[in-house]
Amino acid sequence: MKLLTRTEEFILLSVWKLQQDAYSIPIREKLIEITGKEYSLGAIYMPLERLEKRRLITSHFSESTPERGGRHKRIYSLTDAGKNALQEIYQVQQTFWQGVPQLMFGWS
Amino acid sequence: MPYRPPRLAEKILEYVLYDDVWKSMLGDLYEYYCMLRETESKTRADLWYWSQVIRYTPSKLIHKYIWTIQMFINYLKISSRRLWNNKSYSFINISGLAIGLASFLLIGLFVHHELSYDKHFEDTDRIFRAIKRDATAHQGNNWVGVTPMPMHSGLKENFPEFEHTTYVSPTNGMIKSETESFYEDGLYVGGEFFETFSYDWIHGNPDIALDDPSSIILTRSLSEKLFGNKNPVGELLGIIPVYETETKEKIITGVIEDLPTTSHLHFSYVANEKASVWHEGNAGHWDSNGYFTYVKLGEQAKLNNGLREKLTTYYNAQMMTRAYYKKNPDKLPGIGLQPLLDVHLKSMHINHNRGMNLGDIKYVYTLSLIGFIILLIACVNYMNLATARAIMRAKEIGVRKVIGALRSNLIMQFISEAVLLSVLSIGLAILLVRVFFPPFAELVSRDIGIGFFMTIEFWLSVLGISLLVGLIAGSYPAFYMSSLRPSGIFKNLTKGGKGNVWMRNALVTGQFAITTVLIISSIVIFQQLDYIRTTDVGYTRDQILTVQIQDESVGKQYETLAQNLRRNSNILQVSTGNDLPNNVESSTSGIQWPGKEERVKFYLHNIHYDFYEMMDIELVAGRFFSEDFSTDKTDAFILNESAVTQMGFTPEEVLGTKMKKWNKEGEVIGVIKDFSFLSFRLRQEALLVGFAQPHDVNYLVMKVRPDNLQETVAFVEAQLKQFSPDYPFEYAFLDDAFDNMYKTDLNLGTLLNAFTVLALFIACIGLFGLASFMMEQRSKEIGIRKVLGANVVQILTHVNKDFLKLIGLSFLIAIPIGWYAMNSWLQDFAYKIELGPGIFIGSIAIAIAVALLTVSYKSMKTATANPVNSLRSE
Numbered sequence: 001m002k003l004l005t006r007t008e009e010f011i012l013l014s015v016w017k018l019q020q021d022a023y024s025i026p027i028r029e030k031l032i033e034i035t036g037k038e039y040s041l042g043a044i045y046m047p048l049e050r051l052e053k054r055r056l057i058t059s060h061f062s063e064s065t066p067e068r069g070g071r072h073k074r075i076y077s078l079t080d081a082g083k084n085a086l087q088e089i090y091q092v093q094q095t096f097w098q099g100v101p102q103l104m105f106g107w108s
Numbered sequence: 109m110p111y112r113p114p115r116l117a118e119k120i121l122e123y124v125l126y127d128d129v130w131k132s133m134l135g136d137l138y139e140y141y142c143m144l145r146e147t148e149s150k151t152r153a154d155l156w157y158w159s160q161v162i163r164y165t166p167s168k169l170i171h172k173y174i175w176t177i178q179m180f181i182n183y184l185k186i187s188s189r190r191l192w193n194n195k196s197y198s199f200i201n202i203s204g205l206a207i208g209l210a211s212f213l214l215i216g217l218f219v220h221h222e223l224s225y226d227k228h229f230e231d232t233d234r235i236f237r238a239i240k241r242d243a244t245a246h247q248g249n250n251w252v253g254v255t256p257m258p259m260h261s262g263l264k265e266n267f268p269e270f271e272h273t274t275y276v277s278p279t280n281g282m283i284k285s286e287t288e289s290f291y292e293d294g295l296y297v298g299g300e301f302f303e304t305f306s307y308d309w310i311h312g313n314p315d316i317a318l319d320d321p322s323s324i325i326l327t328r329s330l331s332e333k334l335f336g337n338k339n340p341v342g343e344l345l346g347i348i349p350v351y352e353t354e355t356k357e358k359i360i361t362g363v364i365e366d367l368p369t370t371s372h373l374h375f376s377y378v379a380n381e382k383a384s385v386w387h388e389g390n391a392g393h394w395d396s397n398g399y400f401t402y403v404k405l406g407e408q409a410k411l412n413n414g415l416r417e418k419l420t421t422y423y424n425a426q427m428m429t430r431a432y433y434k435k436n437p438d439k440l441p442g443i444g445l446q447p448l449l450d451v452h453l454k455s456m457h458i459n460h461n462r463g464m465n466l467g468d469i470k471y472v473y474t475l476s477l478i479g480f481i482i483l484l485i486a487c488v489n490y491m492n493l494a495t496a497r498a499i500m501r502a503k504e505i506g507v508r509k510v511i512g513a514l515r516s517n518l519i520m521q522f523i524s525e526a527v528l529l530s531v532l533s534i535g536l537a538i539l540l541v542r543v544f545f546p547p548f549a550e551l552v553s554r555d556i557g558i559g560f561f562m563t564i565e566f567w568l569s570v571l572g573i574s575l576l577v578g579l580i581a582g583s584y585p586a587f588y589m590s591s592l593r594p595s596g597i598f599k600n601l602t603k604g605g606k607g608n609v610w611m612r613n614a615l616v617t618g619q620f621a622i623t624t625v626l627i628i629s630s631i632v633i634f635q636q637l638d639y640i641r642t643t644d645v646g647y648t649r650d651q652i653l654t655v656q657i658q659d660e661s662v663g664k665q666y667e668t669l670a671q672n673l674r675r676n677s678n679i680l681q682v683s684t685g686n687d688l689p690n691n692v693e694s695s696t697s698g699i700q701w702p703g704k705e706e707r708v709k710f711y712l713h714n715i716h717y718d719f720y721e722m723m724d725i726e727l728v729a730g731r732f733f734s735e736d737f738s739t740d741k742t743d744a745f746i747l748n749e750s751a752v753t754q755m756g757f758t759p760e761e762v763l764g765t766k767m768k769k770w771n772k773e774g775e776v777i778g779v780i781k782d783f784s785f786l787s788f789r790l791r792q793e794a795l796l797v798g799f800a801q802p803h804d805v806n807y808l809v810m811k812v813r814p815d816n817l818q819e820t821v822a823f824v825e826a827q828l829k830q831f832s833p834d835y836p837f838e839y840a841f842l843d844d845a846f847d848n849m850y851k852t853d854l855n856l857g858t859l860l861n862a863f864t865v866l867a868l869f870i871a872c873i874g875l876f877g878l879a880s881f882m883m884e885q886r887s888k889e890i891g892i893r894k895v896l897g898a899n900v901v902q903i904l905t906h907v908n909k910d911f912l913k914l915i916g917l918s919f920l921i922a923i924p925i926g927w928y929a930m931n932s933w934l935q936d937f938a939y940k941i942e943l944g945p946g947i948f949i950g951s952i953a954i955a956i957a958v959a960l961l962t963v964s965y966k967s968m969k970t971a972t973a974n975p976v977n978s979l980r981s982e
Contacts, residue, residue, distance in 0.1 A: 024136045025143075041140055042163065045133070061132060071135025 004089060008047045010035065012086055015057055015076045023062075023073045024048070048076065056082035111145045113138060113157045120161050124168040133164075179517070180524065186504075187525040191532075197497070198529075200877040201490050204870045205533035208486025209577065210540035211866055213570070214548050215479035217541075221556050222472050225370045225452035225465075230306040231404065234271075236411070236445040238263070238401040238419075239458055242709075251444070251458040254397040257390045259423075259443075260299040263401070266422055269409035274299035275399040276373065277381060278463025281349040282658070282835065285334050289834055291658075292330060293374060293463070296381035304404045311341045312362025321382035324358035330376040331363045339363075347377075352385055353660040369555045372452045372465050394426040397460075403445070411445060419443045439707060462693075471856060475552075478863050481622050485867055487581040488615045489874030490526060494585035495608050496881050498592070506594040518590035526582025527575060534574040551855045584611070613914055616875065620918035620955060621925070623871045626864040627951040628926030629933075632943065633857045636934065639941045640850055646783025647689050647723035652842035654688060655808040655824060659832035663802030666716070672827050673810065678820045681811040683719040686712070686804040690846050692785040692795065699796060700768040701755065708754045710796040711785065712769075714804040720780065720797075722811040729759035730778030733799055741799050743774040749782050751794035769798065784939075792938075809842070868955075872962045879911065880966040891975035903971040904964065911963050912956075919952050926951070 004012070014030040015022040028044045031037075051057045062073040078086070112118075118134075125133055137160055144153035191198040226232055238259060240252045260273040277296040282289055302314040310328060317325055324345060331340050341362060346355045358379060367374060381387055390396055405411060420442040427433050433440050446458070453469040455461050498505075508518060542561070549556045560566045588608055662669065670682045687693055695711045717733055728749060733740045745767050747755075752762050759779040766775055782792045808828075812820050825837045847854070883890075890903055898906075927943060934940040970978075 023132070025139050041136060041160075064135075068135040068139055071138060072132050073135060074132035 003092075004085060005047070007031075007043075008051060009086075009089055011044070011047050011051065012056065012078065012082055016078050016083075016086070019077075020075070022076045027076075051082070052076075054081075055079055056085050111142045111153075113141045114154050117154075117158050117161045120165065124161075124165050124172070126172060127168075130168065179521075183521045183524050184528060186521075187528050190501075190525075191529070196880075197493060197877060200873045201493060201529055202533050202536065204486045204489045204873055205530055205577065205581070206536035206540060207866055207870055208483045209530075209534050209537035209573065210544070211863060212479045212483045212573065213537060213541050214544065215475045216569070216573075217545070217556065217560060218548070218552050218554065219472055219476050219479075221370065221554055222453060222467050225467070226372055226448050228368050228370065229448070232448055234405040234407070235304060235448040236403050236405065237448060237451055238403060239444050239446050240397060240423075241442040241444060242459075252397060253400060253455065253458045253461045253464075255399060255401045255443075256394045256397055257298070257399050258392050258394055258426075259399070259401045260403075262422065262426070263403055263419070264299070267415075267418070269406055269415055270403045271406040271409075272300040272303040272404040273401065274301040274304045275381070275401045276301070277384070277386075277399050278373075278375070279349055279379075279384070281347040281377075283330075283334070284346050284348075284355070284834075292376040294377040294379055295373065295375045296384050297378055298381040301378065304402050308365035310363045310365060311339045314362065317362040318378075318380050320359060320361065321380050322356070322358050323361040323380050325362040325364060325378040326360060327364055327376050328366045331360075347379075349384065350658055356383060358383075369557070370452075374463075374465055395430065402448070416444065419445070436707065468852070471852070474856070475859070478626070478860065478867075481626070482863060482867050482870065483577065485619050485622060485870050485874070487577060488619050489870060489877070490529065490581040491584045492612050492615055492874060493877045493881070494522075494526070494582075495588050495612055496878055498585070498589045498608070499885075501589070502592060505589055505592050509594045515590045519586040522586035522589055523579060523582040526585070527578030530574045530578035530581065534570060534577075538570065548859075551859050553851065553855060612878075616878070616911075617914045617918045617921070619871045619874065620915050620959065621921040623864075623867050624919060624922035624951055624955045625926045625929065626860070626867050627954055628922065628947060629930060630857065630861045630864045631947050631951055632926075632930040632941075633853070633860055633933070635941050635947070636937065637850060637854055637857050640853075640937075640939070641847065643939065645690075645846075646781055647720075647725045649690070649723070649842040649846050651812050651814055652723065653810045653812050653821065653824065653839060654842055654845065655810075655828065655837070655839045657684075657805050657808060657828075657832070659835045660803070662828075662831050663805035665831050666802065666805050669808075669827065669831055670716075672830075673808075673824065676820065676823050678813045678816055679810050679824075680813065681718045681722040683716045683722060683809050684805045684807060685715040685719050685800055685809065686806050687785075688807055688809070688842065688845060689713075689723060689725075689783060689785055690842070690849060695793075696769070698770060701765055704755075706754065706756070708751070708794050710751060710794045712796055712798065713785065714798045714800045716800045719809065722809070725783050726781040728779045728781055730763045730776070732778055737777075740777065743772075744777045744799060745769070745774045746778040746780060746797035747776055748780050748792075748795040748797075750792045751796060752779055754794050767796075769796065772798075774798070868958060872958055875911070875959060876962045876966070879963040883907070883966045883970040887970055887973070887978040890970050891973075891978035894971075894975040895979070900968075900971045904967055907967045907971070908960065908963055911959065915956060915959050919955070922951075923948055 010031055011027060014027045014034075018026050018030060024041060024044050027048075028039050028041060031039050031044070048057070052059060056079060057076045058079055059074050059076045062075050064070050064072050121134060121137065125131060137157065141153055141157050144156055229235060237253070238255050240255050242250050242252045255275075257275055260275045263270050264273040275298050278293065279296050280291055280293045283292055297318070302317060307314070310331075312325065317323060324347070326334070326340065326345075334340065334345070335343065340360045343360050345358045345360055347358055348355050364378075386398070390398060409415075423443045424433075424440045427440060446455070452465065453467050453472060455464070455466050456468055456470075505518065508521075513521075542558075545556075545558060588611075657663075666684055670684075673679050673682045692711045692713050695709055697707055697709045699708065699710050715733070717735060720732055730746070732746065733744060737744070747762060749759065752759055755762065757765070762776050762779060764775055766773060768774075780797070782795075784792070785795060786793060808824075810824070821839060824839070828837060886907065890907070893903055893906075926948070930943060934943070
């Protein structure tokens, strides 16, 4: 299968973690919080669109809320394929990391 | 949340992110925006929001319209292929539309020019001309453009409604510069001229420019002619006004920008009227009318019936002092106000508009109508050909429908096809306009100039017109073709719908009806104009040389001048008068005679010996002025028949009657037959002929031999120069001057003729296209008929029958309309032709001949073709 990029991976994880609240703004915040890097809104939309195209996530529209000026939210959730993909990545990483001495000791 | 992103940006995004899937982005952006507002400045947040607009708009817009654009490109591609592959068809359509559009644009330019007269003044809708109703006029025109001089001050003082009032009298004068002398048109003005009319001032101050009685204001071109680029204010200028002999020193107090060509007053200078020789005699006199009075209504004032009545009451109070009106109060005149914007186009019912640039609203209406008609005929061509040829593209329509095109898509397609065609045609039309504009402007005798090509308005209207024409021409074919049903199309390829044929027949009939009306009109107009030129006006105007005399001093030496002129053997007779017989201008109602009951308006003609004799004007009773009677020079009058009838006499009775013209008494010595001294549009009026005094020497008239005309004219000029060396020599032949009076009508006739030919041409190429298409469709039918034994004549009658029916029907429509239109046009003429059946038969003959020739060209080809060719392939 096609491997996910790092951003895609993080987004998938954020979607899973945020559950009912998984829409663009909190996803972006989560990403910034964890990686400490700045993400623009557009940088979130593109991977979200790709993931949806690959059917790793689906989306639905929430009820409109007054604090968003009466606009809908587009809430994302993981599909089974998405969950599998996360698991697969986890396993790939585990396999790769096996045999590497404890991180903290550095490589030098 | 209380924040609000920039509205415009939000609107744009709302429009761009129309798709359901993207709608949530709006909310995201909003939320992010609010967050930014809390942490950063408003400007930064707004900037960010705008950057999002810039970021998303292009991609989403393309997404939104990509298919529309794709389809449109496809329509254009298909349309241009069709145009290219059917060249003769495209040629017919494009040339027809181009000619129609070019005519329409030319006429539009003229109409626009005519409608923009006097719009350049500030508050021009508040300016009016005071006109007088003359209840004593014998008949017809009873409005008079000129009013007494005290009118302006009287209105100003007694009516708070009027903010400013002024009076104007056109004049001209000979200006002497160091190197040359020349005539310029000017205005004598009084009152608040520059307060009423706003001009662009280059030098000088409008508030004080007219304060000095000898002040004069020049237009820019006259100032440049005399002084170059120097500021001439304060300089002196010598000028000899017309009818005066002495040079008057004027002081220049201002320079104004040249007048636009759309000004009903035309002049190169404005002078204070107080310096005119006529001022003394007219100031304060209510019974001499000689001035145009203009008033400017105050901002709050309303022109209503109350004000109109008050005006008339006020004016009549001034007139009531006269005995005549006390006796005949029903003959009291009245005052009306004519809006300034109407003066140029709607003054045909008003007499005495000397020196004004006037047009005629009827002329504008007629030409506009013709413009629309020609454009309509061209549009109909397109409709007919497009619907007739719909069969050829039935398959395309069917396939498009089967693939899923909606009816609206197809309508869009066919309309855009028509628009493409009309845009192509307008390119050609603009070329035609560029080429034909100068002769057209010449024909309508307007100084319009080619400057409009530079204005945005022109190009916008061109764009608008081409879109509109495409829309109109394309609408019916689009509606019809999109209605075809795929199932029907594929089953039965060759039958057009019944309704379609019916509509097409109606359109062809309409086209020919309109064209026939145009043919009838041009024939009638030409016959009428010819009638005017050739009919007996009561005098002969061949070989009469006329010279205008501006120099007052010539009058006193007339006898000597005449003696000298007679010495040339080519000059048969010499005389002089105050007016030429084709245009006697001055008139009065103040003629007295014993037993006078009716107030009669007399036109005044003052002539010297031989004047009427050389023009073969006939006597009814009595005699002409004669050198044998020494009293003729001082106390003799001649009347025309109309005058005698209006006075209530017979010609024999009136001889010897003592008449009084102002303070001059005289006896009637002769009665002449009526001759037409006014326009042909007017009836005969009374004429009082007196003997010419020196100040009446306004025209020299000479009967000359037809040969060596050049030499004769040169001789007259040399003779005249001895008496009046400073004045330019201006001559004309009476028959030319006569023709000039009908120049407008003649030009209208020429224009109408040209447009009729164009309309006929467009209608014919349409018919040609239709006929050739029909023949193609019917070539097999005709082939079979021939094989079965029909001869060429039978086939021709058979196929032309349908067209002839339509054309016959169109005559039934055209004749009543043409008769009605021409009958009302002729109403304007006191002397007119009869609308006989000959005119209508002639028009029909022309229309039938042209139509038959057009149709037969193709049917002849098909009928004489070898049937093998059309039948061998299936």
